[in-house]
Amino acid sequence: MAQKNDPVPEPMVARDATYHRAPDALRERVRVSLAKAAGEERRPSMGRMFGLVAAFATVALVSWSIAVFHMEPLRDDLIARDVVTAHVRSLMGEHRLNDVESTDQHTVKPWFSGKLDFAPPVQDRANAGFALSGGRLDYVNGRAVAALTYRSRQHVVNLFEWPSSAPDSAPATLTRQGYAILRWHRDGMEHWAVSDMSPALLAPLAE
Amino acid sequence: MTRLARFEKSVLPHLDAAYNLARWLTRNDHDAEDVVQEACLRAFRFYEGMHGADARPWLLAIVRNTGYTWLEKNRPSDLVTLDDAGAVSSESESAGHEAPAESNPEVILLQSANRKLVNLALEELPVGFREVVVMREIEDLSYKEIAVIAHIPIGTVMSRLARGREMLRRLIEIRMRKAS
Numbered sequence: 001m002a003q004k005n006d007p008v009p010e011p012m013v014a015r016d017a018t019y020h021r022a023p024d025a026l027r028e029r030v031r032v033s034l035a036k037a038a039g040e041e042r043r044p045s046m047g048r049m050f051g052l053v054a055a056f057a058t059v060a061l062v063s064w065s066i067a068v069f070h071m072e073p074l075r076d077d078l079i080a081r082d083v084v085t086a087h088v089r090s091l092m093g094e095h096r097l098n099d100v101e102s103t104d105q106h107t108v109k110p111w112f113s114g115k116l117d118f119a120p121p122v123q124d125r126a127n128a129g130f131a132l133s134g135g136r137l138d139y140v141n142g143r144a145v146a147a148l149t150y151r152s153r154q155h156v157v158n159l160f161e162w163p164s165s166a167p168d169s170a171p172a173t174l175t176r177q178g179y180a181i182l183r184w185h186r187d188g189m190e191h192w193a194v195s196d197m198s199p200a201l202l203a204p205l206a207e
Numbered sequence: 208m209t210r211l212a213r214f215e216k217s218v219l220p221h222l223d224a225a226y227n228l229a230r231w232l233t234r235n236d237h238d239a240e241d242v243v244q245e246a247c248l249r250a251f252r253f254y255e256g257m258h259g260a261d262a263r264p265w266l267l268a269i270v271r272n273t274g275y276t277w278l279e280k281n282r283p284s285d286l287v288t289l290d291d292a293g294a295v296s297s298e299s300e301s302a303g304h305e306a307p308a309e310s311n312p313e314v315i316l317l318q319s320a321n322r323k324l325v326n327l328a329l330e331e332l333p334v335g336f337r338e339v340v341v342m343r344e345i346e347d348l349s350y351k352e353i354a355v356i357a358h359i360p361i362g363t364v365m366s367r368l369a370r371g372r373e374m375l376r377r378l379i380e381i382r383m384r385k386a387s
Binding site: 014018022023025027029035038 | 239248
């Protein structure tokens with residue numbers, strides 16, 4: 001009876017229960033089976049296949065990037081050829097240079113409306129030494145573009161403009177067949193100017 | 208470092224914890240070893256899924272899943288459905304943690320008797336209570352960690368812990384009476 005009324009002590013699991021430690025044999029067994037599993041992984045498996053696919057994708061991506069990197073100059077070369085051809089042809093005979101002849105940008109710009117699917121920026125750059133002389137339609141880079149013409153001293157300048165999604169870029173100078181070419185992007189427009197003047201004298205047109 | 212080397216460095220130090228939980232789940236050395244080996248292989252397979260989390264609770268969750276799968280297959284009668292409807296008991300959390308007893312022979316004898324009693328009683332607990340008591344009391348995991356490992360809300364961890372301790376006390380009481 002006395003036993004029955006004795007308070008049973010709070011079980012002290014933390015102190016009295018056994019902490020079963022991993023036997024060394026188990027430790028060894030786990031290591032062996034892990035090494036085996038790791039070895040199997042090195043054989044062709046889903047993970048391995050994924051690695052191969054990833055490797056191929058990387059090679060493809062790198063090749064593509066290199067191609068694109070090299071294509072950009074190629075594109076510039078083709079356009080440079082187009083603008084030089086258009087420039088030379090525009091000077092080959094009478095009335096080939098301008099379809100609208102005016103030094104007034106407010107006359108030249110409206111002339112393009114209805115002829116192109118964009119509104120080319122037209123500026124008289126007389127203060128920079130480039131007097132507007134008119135404009136025409138031309139065909140560059142596989143599309144109809146606006147061609148603006150300027151006179152600077154005795155030189156004629158053709159400025160080709162068309163829309164582009166490329167970000168704004170600073171003017172870059174090229175020369176082809178002795179012609180100076182100036183290329184820049186601004187406000188969603190690509191600009192290519194070409195003339196037989198020196199590149200240094202042409203540069204202010206883009207400012 | 209290879210994947211295996213990283214795994215061995217971060218996960219294998221918790222092999223004791225893994226074995227302890229497996230041993231308390233299966234109540235058998237041999238079965239516990241099988242569960243731990245299986246769990247380690249699974250853990251290695253899903254190692255990327257750890258994402259730098261604390262390795263011990265992560266490994267223990269896998270050990271528990273493996274252990275439960277093993278129980279379902281070999282001792283389905285161990286897996287009784289627990290009624291968690293009971294409210295969280297108001298038992299105080301800190302109860303029962305006393306200073307270690309001194310080392311006179313009588314006390315040591317009593318202690319070893321206590322150990323046997325506690326171990327037997329703990330093994331008798333339904334596994335759902337047993338695992339929570341083991342993880343909290345022996346493995347010293349937080350309520351939150353236990354909740355994540357056992358897939359139960361923290362409130363359920365607390366109520367199972369309280370009820371587990373209460374059942375443990377009763378089981379020990381019954382054994383003491385039988386012995387006297």
